[in-house]
Amino acid sequence: MYKRIKRFFSLMTACAVTAVSMAVFPVEAVGKIDVSALTDHNVSVNLDFFEEEYKAPYVGEEFLVWKYDGDTGDADMVYNPVGGYYKCSWDKTNLAEFIIGADEFINIREYKQSYISYDAKIEADSGYAVGALIRSYDRKTSRSAEIRVLESYSPDMYKAGDDAVKISVNRTDYYVSIAEEENLPVEIIYVVRADSISGTDISGKIDIKGICSELGYNDFKLDIEKQARLYVRGTSENGKISVLKSAVVNVPYRKSITIKNEGTASKGVYLDGQYYNCFFEKTNAKKGDMTVSDSRVAECTYNNDDMCSTSLFVRGLWDNTVRTFEKNDVLKVFYKTLINAEDNYAAGVSLFSDDTGIQYCIVQYRNSDSFIDGERDRAKVKSLGTTEVEGVKYDLYYRYYDYETCFSYPCPQIWCVTQEINEDPYYSALDSVDLQKHYEAWMKDYIGKDDQITEIFSFAEAFGAGSGSFDLVSAEFNVSDPDAEYDRVIDSWLANISPFIYDGGSIIYGEDGGMCTLKKNGDIIGECALESEDAVFRFGKRRGFETEEEEIYSNRGDFINISYRAYVNTYGNYSIGAEGRMRGEDGEEYIYFYIYDSLNYNAVPEGAEFLGTKQFTDKEYDLYVLYTNNTFIASGKKEVKYYCIAHERTGNNSICSGQMYLADAVYEWNKAGLTTGPITMVALNANICGVGSGEITLENSSIYVERNDCNKFTSRDIELLQKHLLGEKFDLDGKNYDLNYDGAVDSFDMIELRKKLSEEMY
Numbered sequence: 001m002y003k004r005i006k007r008f009f010s011l012m013t014a015c016a017v018t019a020v021s022m023a024v025f026p027v028e029a030v031g032k033i034d035v036s037a038l039t040d041h042n043v044s045v046n047l048d049f050f051e052e053e054y055k056a057p058y059v060g061e062e063f064l065v066w067k068y069d070g071d072t073g074d075a076d077m078v079y080n081p082v083g084g085y086y087k088c089s090w091d092k093t094n095l096a097e098f099i100i101g102a103d104e105f106i107n108i109r110e111y112k113q114s115y116i117s118y119d120a121k122i123e124a125d126s127g128y129a130v131g132a133l134i135r136s137y138d139r140k141t142s143r144s145a146e147i148r149v150l151e152s153y154s155p156d157m158y159k160a161g162d163d164a165v166k167i168s169v170n171r172t173d174y175y176v177s178i179a180e181e182e183n184l185p186v187e188i189i190y191v192v193r194a195d196s197i198s199g200t201d202i203s204g205k206i207d208i209k210g211i212c213s214e215l216g217y218n219d220f221k222l223d224i225e226k227q228a229r230l231y232v233r234g235t236s237e238n239g240k241i242s243v244l245k246s247a248v249v250n251v252p253y254r255k256s257i258t259i260k261n262e263g264t265a266s267k268g269v270y271l272d273g274q275y276y277n278c279f280f281e282k283t284n285a286k287k288g289d290m291t292v293s294d295s296r297v298a299e300c301t302y303n304n305d306d307m308c309s310t311s312l313f314v315r316g317l318w319d320n321t322v323r324t325f326e327k328n329d330v331l332k333v334f335y336k337t338l339i340n341a342e343d344n345y346a347a348g349v350s351l352f353s354d355d356t357g358i359q360y361c362i363v364q365y366r367n368s369d370s371f372i373d374g375e376r377d378r379a380k381v382k383s384l385g386t387t388e389v390e391g392v393k394y395d396l397y398y399r400y401y402d403y404e405t406c407f408s409y410p411c412p413q414i415w416c417v418t419q420e421i422n423e424d425p426y427y428s429a430l431d432s433v434d435l436q437k438h439y440e441a442w443m444k445d446y447i448g449k450d451d452q453i454t455e456i457f458s459f460a461e462a463f464g465a466g467s468g469s470f471d472l473v474s475a476e477f478n479v480s481d482p483d484a485e486y487d488r489v490i491d492s493w494l495a496n497i498s499p500f501i502y503d504g505g506s507i508i509y510g511e512d513g514g515m516c517t518l519k520k521n522g523d524i525i526g527e528c529a530l531e532s533e534d535a536v537f538r539f540g541k542r543r544g545f546e547t548e549e550e551e552i553y554s555n556r557g558d559f560i561n562i563s564y565r566a567y568v569n570t571y572g573n574y575s576i577g578a579e580g581r582m583r584g585e586d587g588e589e590y591i592y593f594y595i596y597d598s599l600n601y602n603a604v605p606e607g608a609e610f611l612g613t614k615q616f617t618d619k620e621y622d623l624y625v626l627y628t629n630n631t632f633i634a635s636g637k638k639e640v641k642y643y644c645i646a647h648e649r650t651g652n653n654s655i656c657s658g659q660m661y662l663a664d665a666v667y668e669w670n671k672a673g674l675t676t677g678p679i680t681m682v683a684l685n686a687n688i689c690g691v692g693s694g695e696i697t698l699e700n701s702s703i704y705v706e707r708n709d710c711n712k713f714t715s716r717d718i719e720l721l722q723k724h725l726l727g728e729k730f731d732l733d734g735k736n737y738d739l740n741y742d743g744a745v746d747s748f749d750m751i752e753l754r755k756k757l758s759e760e761m762y
Helices: 208-217 435-441 662-671 715-725 747-761
Strands: 052-055 063-067 074-080 085-091 096-100 111-123 128-138 143-153 165-169 172-179 186-193 201-207 222-224 229-234 238-252 257-259 269-271 274-281 288-292 298-304 310-323 331-341 344-353 358-366 380-389 392-400 413-418 426-434 453-463 466-479 488-491 500-503 506-511 514-518 524-530 536-544 559-570 573-582 591-599 609-616 619-632 638-646 653-661 679-689 692-706
Touching: 052 063, 063 074, 063 085, 074 096, 085 096, 085 229, 096 238, 111 128, 111 208, 111 229, 128 201, 128 208, 128 238, 143 201, 143 208, 165 208, 172 208, 186 208, 201 208, 208 222, 229 238, 257 269, 257 274, 269 559, 269 653, 274 288, 274 298, 298 310, 298 453, 310 466, 310 692, 331 344, 331 435, 331 453, 344 426, 344 466, 358 426, 380 435, 426 435, 453 466, 488 500, 488 506, 506 514, 514 536, 524 536, 524 679, 536 692, 559 573, 559 662, 559 679, 573 653, 573 662, 573 692, 591 653, 591 662, 609 662, 619 662, 638 662, 653 662, 662 679, 679 692, 715 747
Parallel strands: 143 186, 358 413, 591 638
Antiparallel strands: 052 074, 063 096, 074 085, 085 238, 096 229, 111 201, 111 238, 128 143, 128 222, 128 229, 165 172, 172 186, 257 288, 269 274, 274 310, 288 298, 298 466, 310 453, 331 426, 331 466, 344 358, 344 453, 380 392, 392 413, 488 514, 500 506, 506 536, 514 524, 524 692, 536 679, 559 653, 559 692, 573 591, 573 679, 609 619, 619 638
16 A cells, blocks of 8 residues: 655655755875886785775765765765775764665666675664665656665664555565655655664665565555665764675566477476476377466467367466365465467366366366367266356366277366356456365365365366467466475575574585575475676585494495485576585595586586496486696595586476486496595585576475494394383483484384394394
């Protein structure tokens, strides 16, 4: 809701004029250095020599320094073009403002993401703020407007009023207020973080696109005219804020993605949390396709060549997440589909139940009855009667195929078809489906008691000969997640957050400029927006083997198997695989190994030696070794890196899966003449590389360890382990009872112990 606050911000609104009426004062540069005095030999440069001082008021191409006209205090900025930092200080001023960044025109709608990242050091106790400034135009009031985002500020700087609007951007709450004063040429919109980032050393990312979008959702009509810039202000007696880093990143929309009809679910595209795919049956030329733009609109065309043809287009939720009508008290789908089809078609929502193996199709738009009967595809059709949901009457049909007529249809279907027929071939279908209400009305009679739903789609399907198109414009899913409160987050931008999470015998980690979320169901989600070509965000799951007894010896029958399924949505390069460390000669830990199982780029490091191509597990891999000349371990040995890189590449928006048997890779490295020893650490790792944003979900990720355990067990061990499970004290007797190596001694280890004793008896 758009709220206007007639309120006087005595400390926060005085500089609304900013550059409008500002006079430019001469620069005062200090610390000049004679470049000719530098030599080529052993030069030690003090960055202080490159510092230049600018006193308020000053307007430059890259920054601005301002204070009140007639203010007797001082405000100045020291800028170092070599070190790339700014020192903003003020003394006895009523208001000092510092704006860092170029004043450039921008159309924020052209970018998928726009944000400012920064590092700063605060040397002030009160009267300070750090954030962003965005110049815009308010179409509602026909006035220029400045959006001022405050991320870190002292308590005396801001207090939310009763009329402030609360918004949320990336799980962070902000208060929005509008300040108005007489004779000011612009209106000022304050977007203030509800919980100020505290501390002396602060860093963060300000999501400019997210903030502007959220303001739009709350009825602000703003056109962003200028590039966002970092904003620093001071109003206390004196203070200083050093900006050590300030970077503006704009990520453009990607080109459209064309999905080819491959006839399999695995060839679909995963984009921004949704799955897209198209299927063509009995169309010899497989004519038609689906093109998905970065706005997530899926443009679908078909050209069927006979009466038995079918063209199906879907977008929605397709993963291994189990949803049930009992657990998920809200299951709603909102969709919009543009229909351009004179031929037989159906559009609506479909879902699949793992319990019954039945696909359920709820058709809310259609133009004939012919697709329902079995004449077209020789299906068996049975009428199940009628039902009514939310005032709409539907006919129910059960369609199935016997052995001779099943073609490639994987499952029987129940169709819930609206009784209303649309005769207009050009139609905008905008509707919602409350699956809970359909469940109560009729699904409960056909879905098993566990009602496990593994896919929910918005769909459009054409039947028979003809040509046309569908645009799957939007599909939003309101699915309550009772496990969300248990999500644990690693945000490497925040210094006060732990860089890893203990999860049983594994550690979940996220490194170098991104956020990693561990869901209660075990999914690991990594997301980032990187600023440079050489930036890398790493996340995943790792296990360490700290003692010699724990280490993995392949030559004695120990092995590690790693499996994963990943939903990939990135702009740049990425890789998914295994990495770890091994001991080599003299037991020294100087060997690093990398297995790139899924990747979309040439990951061979410069200078690596090619060892050949080998096929093991289910893929072909290229083997390499890289001997480093400048990196050593403590004992003086040079580090060496072994690589195993999948020959086949995967896509930027895809669903990948893999099974890595480390013993196979170790065997091939050893066979190629490389030294191999016990494994001391292993990780299932995902890397997102280069400028831009990305998100990867690691699902069903597991690191399974099996070893030839030298411990000998007897029935006495069963007694000891039972005492432990009952909470009684007992002597471990020097044995390791973590028999399944999950980091805990529990009832699962009792099962493993019984298995071992049973095997010894027979």
